[in-house]
Amino acid sequence: MTGAQAVPGALLTGAAGWLFVIFAVLALGMAIAVVVARNPIHSALFLLSSFLLVACIFILQQAEFVGAVQILVYAGGIMVLFLFVIMLVHQRGVRERLTFQHQWDVALLFVLAFLLPFLYVLWTERFPDLPQNLDAFRTVRGKIAGNTQAVAWVLYRDYLLPFEVASVFLLVAMIGAVVLGKRSAEKVD
Amino acid sequence: MKVLTPTVLTYLKVVILVAVVPAIIGFVVVLAERRLMGFMQARLGPNRVGPKGLLQGVADLVKLVTKEDITPSRAERAVYFLAPVLAVIPALTALAVIPFGPAIRIGKVKTTLWVTDVNIGLLFLLAITSIGVYGIILGGWASNNKYSLLGGLRSAAQLVSYEVPMGLALVSVLLMTRSLSMVEIVHRQGRLHLWFIFPGLLAFFIYFVSGVAETNRNPFDLPEAESELVSGFNTEYSGVKFAFFFLGEYAAMIVISCVAVTVFLGGWLPPFPHVAALKFLRILPPLGWFLIKAGLFLFGYIWFRSTFPRYRFDQLMALGWKWLIPISLANIVIVACAILATPGRSNGMFVLSYIFGGLFVVMFLLAKLRQKLARRERLAAIPASAVE
Numbered sequence: 001m002t003g004a005q006a007v008p009g010a011l012l013t014g015a016a017g018w019l020f021v022i023f024a025v026l027a028l029g030m031a032i033a034v035v036v037a038r039n040p041i042h043s044a045l046f047l048l049s050s051f052l053l054v055a056c057i058f059i060l061q062q063a064e065f066v067g068a069v070q071i072l073v074y075a076g077g078i079m080v081l082f083l084f085v086i087m088l089v090h091q092r093g094v095r096e097r098l099t100f101q102h103q104w105d106v107a108l109l110f111v112l113a114f115l116l117p118f119l120y121v122l123w124t125e126r127f128p129d130l131p132q133n134l135d136a137f138r139t140v141r142g143k144i145a146g147n148t149q150a151v152a153w154v155l156y157r158d159y160l161l162p163f164e165v166a167s168v169f170l171l172v173a174m175i176g177a178v179v180l181g182k183r184s185a186e187k188v189d
Numbered sequence: 190m191k192v193l194t195p196t197v198l199t200y201l202k203v204v205i206l207v208a209v210v211p212a213i214i215g216f217v218v219v220l221a222e223r224r225l226m227g228f229m230q231a232r233l234g235p236n237r238v239g240p241k242g243l244l245q246g247v248a249d250l251v252k253l254v255t256k257e258d259i260t261p262s263r264a265e266r267a268v269y270f271l272a273p274v275l276a277v278i279p280a281l282t283a284l285a286v287i288p289f290g291p292a293i294r295i296g297k298v299k300t301t302l303w304v305t306d307v308n309i310g311l312l313f314l315l316a317i318t319s320i321g322v323y324g325i326i327l328g329g330w331a332s333n334n335k336y337s338l339l340g341g342l343r344s345a346a347q348l349v350s351y352e353v354p355m356g357l358a359l360v361s362v363l364l365m366t367r368s369l370s371m372v373e374i375v376h377r378q379g380r381l382h383l384w385f386i387f388p389g390l391l392a393f394f395i396y397f398v399s400g401v402a403e404t405n406r407n408p409f410d411l412p413e414a415e416s417e418l419v420s421g422f423n424t425e426y427s428g429v430k431f432a433f434f435f436l437g438e439y440a441a442m443i444v445i446s447c448v449a450v451t452v453f454l455g456g457w458l459p460p461f462p463h464v465a466a467l468k469f470l471r472i473l474p475p476l477g478w479f480l481i482k483a484g485l486f487l488f489g490y491i492w493f494r495s496t497f498p499r500y501r502f503d504q505l506m507a508l509g510w511k512w513l514i515p516i517s518l519a520n521i522v523i524v525a526c527a528i529l530a531t532p533g534r535s536n537g538m539f540v541l542s543y544i545f546g547g548l549f550v551v552m553f554l555l556a557k558l559r560q561k562l563a564r565r566e567r568l569a570a571i572p573a574s575a576v577e
Contacts, residue, residue, distance in 0.1 A: 041268070041330060048323070068312040072356075076319025077349060083326055084345045087338065146308050148369060 020060055027053035040086045048079045062138055065147040193298050202304045206284050214439040216246035222491045229495040253435075258428035261333050268331035273430045276324025276437030283317045283444045286310040288372045290457045290476040302457075302476060303372060310371040311363070314448055315356055318403065321441055322348040325405070325412060328434065329422035340421030343502060344412035347402060350506060351409075354513035355399035358392040361517070361524040362452050365389065365538060375456035381535050382463045386453040387542035388527065390549060391520045393453045395513055397489070400445040402509070404438060406490055408497035409505055416499075446486035447479075454482045 030050035037043045051074040058067035138147045155163050193201075220235070220242065227234025236242040260269060290302030307313055322344060329341020362385050366374045378384055386393050402409040413421030423434045450456060457475035473481075500508070527537040 039265075041265075041327075045268070045327075064307070064309045065312065068309050068316045071316035072312065072319055076316060076322070076352065080322055080326065080345050080349050083323075083330075084342060084349075087326075087330055087342055087345075148309060148312075 016060055020057060023053050023056045023060065027057070041083065044079060044082050044086060047082075048075055051075050051079065063147050065151050195300075198298070198300050199304060202300075203285070206304065207281055210281065210284060210440060210443065211436055214436060214443070215250060216243075218439055218443075218487060219249070220245050221487075222494075225488070225491050226495045229492070250432075253432040254429060256428040256431075258430060259425070261425050263333045264425065265331040265333070268327050270430075272324050272328030272331055273426065273433030273437070274324070275327065276321060277433050277440065279317045279321040279324075280437050280440035280444055283314050284440075284447070286313055286371050287444070287447045287451060288375060288456055289447075289479050290474070306370055306372045309369050311359060311369045311374070311448075311452070314371075314444070315352075315359070318441065318444060319348075319352055321437065324434070324437055325422045328426065329412075332422075332425035334425050336418040336420075337422050337424045340412040340418050340424070343418075344405060344422060347405070347409065347411065347505060347509075350509040351399040351402040351513075354395050354509065354517045355403060357514065357517035357521060358389075358395040358399065359452065361392045361521045362389050364521070364524050364528055366452075371451050371456075374452055375458065378455045379458050381538070382461075383535065383538060383542070384453065384455040384458075387546065388524065388538040389453060390542075390545040391516065392524070393449070395517045395520070396449060396453070399509075399513065400449065401490065401493060402505070404441045404445055404490075406438075406442065407494040408499050410499060411502050411505060442487065442490055443483070446483045446490075449486055450479060450482040 027050050030046045030053065033046040034043045034050065037046060051070060055067040055070040055075070058064070058070055138144055138150050140149050140153045223245070224234040224236075224242065234242070235245045238244045238248045260266060285304040286307055288301075288303040288306070292299065292301045294300070325344040325348075326341045329337040329339075329344065332338070363369070365385055365388060366377055368374060368377065374385075401407075405412050411421075412418075413423065418424070423431055426434060457479045459470040459473065459475075459478050461470075524541065527541040529537070530540075531537040
């Protein structure tokens, strides 16, 4: 789309670069707000906006399929279930209390302990260059086809076995949930 | 200097859509719904404001705007305000990728009758409409009212459940379209001389039922079931905020109808364009055909509303999870087999169309027969003395 005028090898130049900065800063701000908010529903809403902003970043990188799936699965499915559960178990007394914030001093220590080595690696390591090709995420066998096709090609051809293994994992989790749910239902009877 | 550059035209189209669609909803759809329901229920419906009640929309608008805007005392103010907005914006955003007609030229200006044609159009639509549920859930929660909360919870469960069969139904059509772009989907139907409703008959039914459930319309309007929940998630809302929820619901209906028309009914194409005897159907412009088809869908919605009694919540969940999802999964396999049977050609799709058509006719006749037998039985059960 905008590939023609952008410099090759630089996905985030010009307007797209500024948009990336805006989206990234906003997403980080929302992520912080998730932890800081006192009301669990507000936390969930901030998490939702964070997901949407990450989807925007995906679309900015020309990975529009991943972006749409991010919205569809995380914003449209998982967050709705989060909200559902929060509303079901929500007690009025819990609402205004600082639920997860009484251990912040310890947490700060851990954050610093992890941040320092992380920064060190970031500073000293020379990373391999990012894909020089602007169309890296929508190329199938050297032809530009679209992000959906590119993802499908990789998923169902190059990484078919890992993909199937992952789906079996999910199936196991699903059956496990059904078994657990069934047992507790019998107890109630 | 050229004023109407493509960018300007795009913005113009956005403005027209955002202005026209709510107006159509207020003045045409709502009035048509109330008059039609009146007709189906053997009463008049609104006929006082303006000739034949045509100006009822104005009266409704004035009423909704001048009503007092109440916020319950212990409501979550920010979320309470946000919820109606969240109900409208996704539905209106979704209209951006719907092709209402082909590329046209008016005088010297060439333009397309869609705002944008993105290569993930169908996926974008599913994603955007799945966000619409937040308006209802959050509105129900923020009102600080038991009934609202129950309505919101019901809505959350319902929408998450019915999104699955809806997506799966569209997947089976995707196997035939090979593209997620809405414009390309219509073009492909034109090239194949085949509307996808025929090989996708099952998918179409699943899509329509899920669509009715997704928009919280009868018979799946449990989030606002009057007999149980007062008015459900919007109990505490009044004035303009209520109007926004109202607008959101109808805009979502229109989006569902437009998607169904584009994906299953050939979008702006006239029926059977390759049959010479039906060439005269081209008198109507493509946009006209699109609007007629979308109107038929909206009529179906209204017909549903005045015909079917409301489902119970457990029935609703059972229908979604135990029937629609397995059927739509099986449908994907069937369609995939039909396409793979004749690789490179579309014969499999045509054969599938005939099979589905035949099954449909058989089932229709069986249903009629059953109806007749049941009626005969009922008549036989009446004692002779009761019949004069």
